[in-house]
Amino acid sequence: MTPAPYRFTRAGRSWTGVVSVAVVWALVAAAWLRWDISPWIGAVLLAFTLPALWDLWRGTTAGLRLDDSGLHWHSGRRAGHAALDEIAHMRLVTRLDLSVRAAIVLTSGRKLRLPAEATPPAQDFEAALTTWGITAQRHHFTAL
Numbered sequence: 001m002t003p004a005p006y007r008f009t010r011a012g013r014s015w016t017g018v019v020s021v022a023v024v025w026a027l028v029a030a031a032w033l034r035w036d037i038s039p040w041i042g043a044v045l046l047a048f049t050l051p052a053l054w055d056l057w058r059g060t061t062a063g064l065r066l067d068d069s070g071l072h073w074h075s076g077r078r079a080g081h082a083a084l085d086e087i088a089h090m091r092l093v094t095r096l097d098l099s100v101r102a103a104i105v106l107t108s109g110r111k112l113r114l115p116a117e118a119t120p121p122a123q124d125f126e127a128a129l130t131t132w133g134i135t136a137q138r139h140h141f142t143a144l
Contacts, residue, residue, distance in 0.1 A: 002068055003131045003132055005065060005066060005067035005068075006065070006066040006067075006125075006128035006131075006132070007063065007064075007065050007066075008063050008064050008065075008118075008120035008124075008125070009061055009062070009063035010061065010062045010063060010117055010118070011059065011060075011061050012055035012056065012058065012059055012060035012061065012062075013055070013056055013059045017052050017055065017056055018056065020049075020052065021049050021052050021053060021056065024045070024046070024048070024049050025046065025049065028042045028045050028046055060075075060076045061074070062074065062075035062076070062115060062117040062118040063075075063118055064114065064118050064119075064120065066128055066129070066132055068084075069081075069083070069084075070082050070083040070084050070086070070087075071084070071087065071104065073114050073115065073118045074118065075115035075117050075118045078115060080112060080114075082104050082106065082112060084132070084134070085107075086106050086107055086108075087104055087105075087106065087107070087134055088105045088106060088107045088109075088135075089105050089134065089135040089136065089137055090102060090103070090104055090105070090129050090134055090135070090136045090137070091103045091104075091105055091111070091136075091137050091139065092122055092125070092126065092136055092137065092138050092139070093139045093140075094122070094138070094139070094140045094141060095141070096141055099116065100119060100121075100122040101113070101114075101116060101119065102114040102119045102125070122138075126138070
């Protein structure tokens with residue numbers, strides 16, 4: 001009997017993104033009105049919100065699926081696949097900023113790094129990998 005497929009998706013449109021962009025724009029507007037900052041300085045500060053606005057506009061999604069045919073992932077226009085029999089183990093690295101990065105180590109020795117936005121929460125992902133018989137190696141607080 002095969003385990004149930006594991007699915008994870010994350011949307012580019014989120015309330016966190018909307019609120020973050022709105023707060024930055026409100027702070028720049030308040031600084032412009034209150035302290036009369038230069039429009040160039042305001043424009044530079046607002047330019048940092050352009051990638052978030054682009055994600056909100058496009059509604060990009062990221063995620064992965066683990067099923068009989070292998071591990072599939074997508075993020076925006078990028079996508080990839082690894083068959084179950086090609087996967088030697090999965091490497092989960094906790095970075096210094098407490099984010100988790102995942103890499104598939106293939107039986108050939110090659111590493112396929114999953115995009116950060118397509119990586120599920122580590123505990124759930126590790127449990128799903130174990131259910132599917134894939135070894136997960138955890139590495140904590142590495143710089144690279």
